Amino acid sequence: MADIQKVASGIPGLDDLIEGGFWPKSTVVILGSSGTGKSTFAIQFLMEGIEQGEQALYVTLEEPPEQIMREADLMGFDMRKYYEKSLFFIHLKGRNFKKMIEEQLPQLVKARADYNIATRVVIDPMTPVIWATTDKLEQRELIGKLFYTLKELGVVLCTVEEHAKPGETVGEDVLLPIYLSDGAVHLEYYPIGGAFNRTLKLLKMRGVHHGESVYPYLFARGVGIVVRSSPTHIPEEQSRSHIKTFDEAIKTAEAMKAPARVIDRIKKMQKHWDYDYSPEEALQILFSSYGLKRGG
Ligand SMILES: Nc1ncnc2c1ncn2[C@@H]1O[C@H](COP(=O)(O)OP(=O)(O)OP(=O)(O)O)[C@@H](O)[C@H]1O
Numbered sequence: 001m002a003d004i005q006k007v008a009s010g011i012p013g014l015d016d017l018i019e020g021g022f023w024p025k026s027t028v029v030i031l032g033s034s035g036t037g038k039s040t041f042a043i044q045f046l047m048e049g050i051e052q053g054e055q056a057l058y059v060t061l062e063e064p065p066e067q068i069m070r071e072a073d074l075m076g077f078d079m080r081k082y083y084e085k086s087l088f089f090i091h092l093k094g095r096n097f098k099k100m101i102e103e104q105l106p107q108l109v110k111a112r113a114d115y116n117i118a119t120r121v122v123i124d125p126m127t128p129v130i131w132a133t134t135d136k137l138e139q140r141e142l143i144g145k146l147f148y149t150l151k152e153l154g155v156v157l158c159t160v161e162e163h164a165k166p167g168e169t170v171g172e173d174v175l176l177p178i179y180l181s182d183g184a185v186h187l188e189y190y191p192i193g194g195a196f197n198r199t200l201k202l203l204k205m206r207g208v209h210h211g212e213s214v215y216p217y218l219f220a221r222g223v224g225i226v227v228r229s230s231p232t233h234i235p236e237e238q239s240r241s242h243i244k245t246f247d248e249a250i251k252t253a254e255a256m257k258a259p260a261r262v263i264d265r266i267k268k269m270q271k272h273w274d275y276d277y278s279p280e281e282a283l284q285i286l287f288s289s290y291g292l293k294r295g296g
């Protein structure tokens with residue numbers, strides 16, 4: 001098992017909690033109520049692959065590709081640049097998911113699988129598939145089939161809307177995808193203000209000794225979700241402006257010969273950082289997630 005290459009999630013801080021990333025050809029469910037960042041997570045995961053020469057397949061049931069790319073743009077992700085080059089959409093329209101999942105999808109996947117290109121798949125959101133039928137057995141078959149078919153291509157990440165309130169146990173309608181997947185990540189939002197009022201918890205990750213705490217995360221435009229996987233030491237700001245913090249981070253990254261795309265991310269973060277808290281912690285997590293050690 002040790003020589004199997006893990007798939008980097010693209011979420012700074014997360015891979016530290018799951019022994020380096022996701023297993024190839026595994027299925028992961030991202031669970032959370034509205035606005036917790038499920039789509040952000042999914043897009044980040046796809047962009048990480050695309051930027052490294054992999055391909056991405058975005059299965060959408062509700063929003064058309066144009067809307068997804070527009071929203072991604074607002075979050076600082078340029079998906080359009082890769083549209084129909086390495087990023088492909090399957091827009092499952094209408095109610096007949098069953099026929100689509102059982103007949104068309106396997107054909108499509110077969111055709112792609114023959115090329116043997118590393119691919120990341122996202123189904124965002126998967127909820128309509130669950131609700132396509134009230135019959136539990138049929139739901140199980142449908143989700144099972146979907147996972148089985150798509151994971152031939154690579155890691156399949158799907159998002160599931162949760163309707164429970166913060167602190168409550170997960171709702172019954174989301175249990176099935178959790179059971180059927182190899183990994184499940186729970187995103188929660190506590191509307192109490194402050195920098196880290198959002199938390200991430202790993203419900204399961206098959207074959208991985210995963211982190212078992214509740215981990216705060218924040219949003220950084222241009223990067224997405226950043227997870228605080230370990231307590232980081234934040235030096236005193238001493239009236240330094242955030243701009244200076246970013247400038248120094250960019251200089252450091254350049255001196256360390258960080259990949260251009262990482263420097264680009266920091267620049268994007270800088271451009272959009274309009275929070276009143278310091279970017280120091282997010283930067284530290286970003287640096288370490290790319291294996292860059294900052295001194296001082
Ligand atoms: N850079 C950012 N800074 C602050 N908040 C952000 C940032 N990016 C996204 N958000 C917030 O995250 C939420 C949107 O995230 P996202 O669309 O990923 O959530 P979701 O879980 O997919 O929601 P839904 O279930 O409605 O599809 C919004 O409430 C938005 O305000």
Ligand SMILES: [Mg+2]
Nearest residue numbers: 038039040124
């Ligand atoms: Mg969403």
